[in-house]
Amino acid sequence: MLIRGKVYKFASNINTDVIYPGKYLSITTDREEMAKHCFEAAYPEFLENAKKGDIIVSGKNFGCGSSREQAATCLKYFGIGAVVAESFARIFYRNAINLALPVIIAPGISQKIEHNDTIEINLETGIIKNMRTTEIIKANRLPPFILKIINDGGLIPYLKKKLKNSNIIRRIQ
Amino acid sequence: MTIAEKILAKASGKKAVLPNEIVMAKVDVAMSHENADVVLRSFRDIGIKKVWDNEKIVILFDHRIPAESEKSATTHKRLRAFVKEQNIKYFYDMKEGICHQILPEFGHCRPGEVLVGTDSHTTTHGAFGTFATGIGATEMAGVWATGELWLKVPESIKITVSGTFKNYVSAKDLILHIIGELGSDGANYNAVEFHGETIRNMSIASRMVLSNLSMEMGAKVAFVVPDEKTISYVQKNSDKNLETILPDEDAKYIKEINIDITNLESQVACPHSVDNVKLLKEIAGTKIHQALIGSCTNGRLEDLAIAAKILNGKNIHPEIRLLVIPASRRIYLEAIKNGFIEIFVKAGGLVLNPGCGPCLGAHQGLLAPEEVCVATTNRNFKGRMGSPESFVYLASPATVAASAIRGEISEPC
Structure with missing residues (x-):
């Protein structure tokens, strides 16, 4: 899968309270509504300047803090194409995969890409191309198991497929 | 393994x-x-x-x-x-x-x-x-x-x-x-x-x-x-x-x-990240508006006990609010039995029902712009407890209780 988009850049340690403020956690099911509050309190300019299809590039430990899935959901439903970071906090990383929001670990990426650059990511090979400088950056390849969940459209479609013929569903229904 | x-x-x-x-x-x-x-x-x-x-x-x-x-x-x-x-x-x-x-x-x-x-x-x-x-x-x-x-x-x-x-x-x-x-x-x-x-x-x-x-x-x-x-x-x-x-x-x-903790001193995590840790004595004197004792980190009986010991017979600083939130009903009942709740209320504290309270910025004591809170909670991210222009310091129950009395971040004694 090739993902191409304009870069919206952040620093390191972007936590989930910053991505999705706690006061909106009472929104539990309306995903379009969640998307209206990405970075709202800490970086209000994001909602004005970011566009559908943009790729977030960040430093280390992106998504640290609370396990709130809304942090990944709001980005997914805003239309963010992928998040590339030097490293991720583990729960955000899992949430993003489960929602089929591609997350790519790329050590050294913040030095090689500027805000507003256009990049192209090959999810299978982990190769990232900076279209402005034509520089090639090698990111960590996603394990096949995780790539499969993303390609299936997230954990729920993946599970549906998997459970279709399994014993579990026959036992339950 | x-x-x-x-x-x-x-x-x-x-x-x-x-x-x-x-x-x-x-x-x-x-x-x-x-x-x-x-x-x-x-x-x-x-x-x-x-x-x-x-x-x-x-x-x-x-x-x-x-x-x-x-x-x-x-x-x-x-x-x-x-x-x-x-x-x-x-x-x-x-x-x-x-x-x-x-x-x-x-x-x-x-x-x-x-x-x-x-x-x-x-x-x-x-x-x-x-x-x-x-x-x-x-x-x-x-x-x-x-x-x-x-x-x-x-x-x-x-x-x-x-x-x-x-x-x-x-x-x-x-x-x-x-x-x-x-x-x-x-x-x-x-x-x-x-x-x-x-x-x-x-x-x-x-x-x-x-x-x-x-x-x-x-x-x-x-x-x-x-x-x-x-x-x-x-x-x-x-x-x-x-x-x-x-x-x-x-x-x-x-x-x-x-x-080796023999010489370990009181610590405080300063805004806006939990790893921004300083010795309490480096930031002692920072004025506060709210003090909060509770949460899944420090709302247990021993936390309330040390806070009660420090607040016993004292009043909190007139210009601050003190919120106390026992972590569970059982703890709340024990705290009543031990007289801790009476001490908090007499000192001027607000005792809230067991729960997460304002820790995650949902309700029950949010902060206005420029306000400062010293809390026993677990996160001090920007905007976590209300306004993105507010400040949260994380510390022990003893430090928070002592700070509530003085109206500024203070060493417990």
Whole structure:
């Protein structure tokens, strides 16, 4: 899968309270509504300047803090194409995969890409191309198991497929 | 093998596992609070009629209690109906308190088991030797459907602590010190194991502080090596058979850290990150508007006891608010019996119902722009407790109580 988009850049340690403020956690099911509050309190300019299809590039430990899935959901439903970071906090990383929001670990990426650059990511090979400088950056390849969940459209479609013929569903229904 | 490796081997039906291997683990306890509503949406999407095991799922309310909005009231209502529909055996409505206190109190934390929760501070239950970790809502829906979850076997860090705390210095100061040293991603994806005489001498409540806050350095799980204290606590609350899992002598760690706390001083995490840790004396005198004692980190009886000792017969500074939130109903009742609540109210404190309160910025004491709060909670991110222009300092219950009297961040004495 090739993902191409304009870069919206952040620093390191972007936590989930910053991505999705706690006061909106009472929104539990309306995903379009969640998307209206990405970075709202800490970086209000994001909602004005970011566009559908943009790729977030960040430093280390992106998504640290609370396990709130809304942090990944709001980005997914805003239309963010992928998040590339030097490293991720583990729960955000899992949430993003489960929602089929591609997350790519790329050590050294913040030095090689500027805000507003256009990049192209090959999810299978982990190769990232900076279209402005034509520089090639090698990111960590996603394990096949995780790539499969993303390609299936997230954990729920993946599970549906998997459970279709399994014993579990026959036992339950 | 380490504790994490042994438990995951057992949970995935293997003789042995290696760090970084991905395993499918069977889950023993699956906990969700109000965000069970997010789980529920995904669970309905899967299209399965019944949850995998109605005795292994725990649902409770603690984040927005009593409901602060019509939206939350509707969430509570929908979940009560779901609990009935699925006959979920362990449901704790808003009267009981915070999930990370309710789970151990009601016997859901047992050594050697796998416990997942849709809350990042689920690491708290590692204090009982449980492989306890936070997961997202969608994957919890997968657990509700199948009882299984993919987990990467974490590499482990061994932290050995020796020495005796100075007066008024406690587990909170120790873990803030460790986070300050390692950084907010210093244990990212790792299992932490706490060893040593200091840990063995610690109360269960203090051990829970260590496991709870280890999340703030990225830990996936944070074990206290189970001992007699663990077993006696767990047996008091659970009648299930116990299988204590200990690390092997030759277990492999990616890092081993030794800490002597003999000279450890009071610590404070300054805005806006938990690893921005300074010695209390460096920032003493910082004016505050609110002081908060409570949360899944420090709302237990020993925390209220030390705060009561400091506040006994005193009044809080006239220009500040003091909020006290016992972590659970049981703790609240004990605090009443011990006279702590009377001390807080006499001193001018507001005692709130057991729950998460303002820690996550939902309700019950948010901050205005430019306001400063010193809290025993676990996060001080920008805007966490209200205005993005407010400031939260994290400290021990003793420090917060002393600061409430002086109206500025102060050394407890």
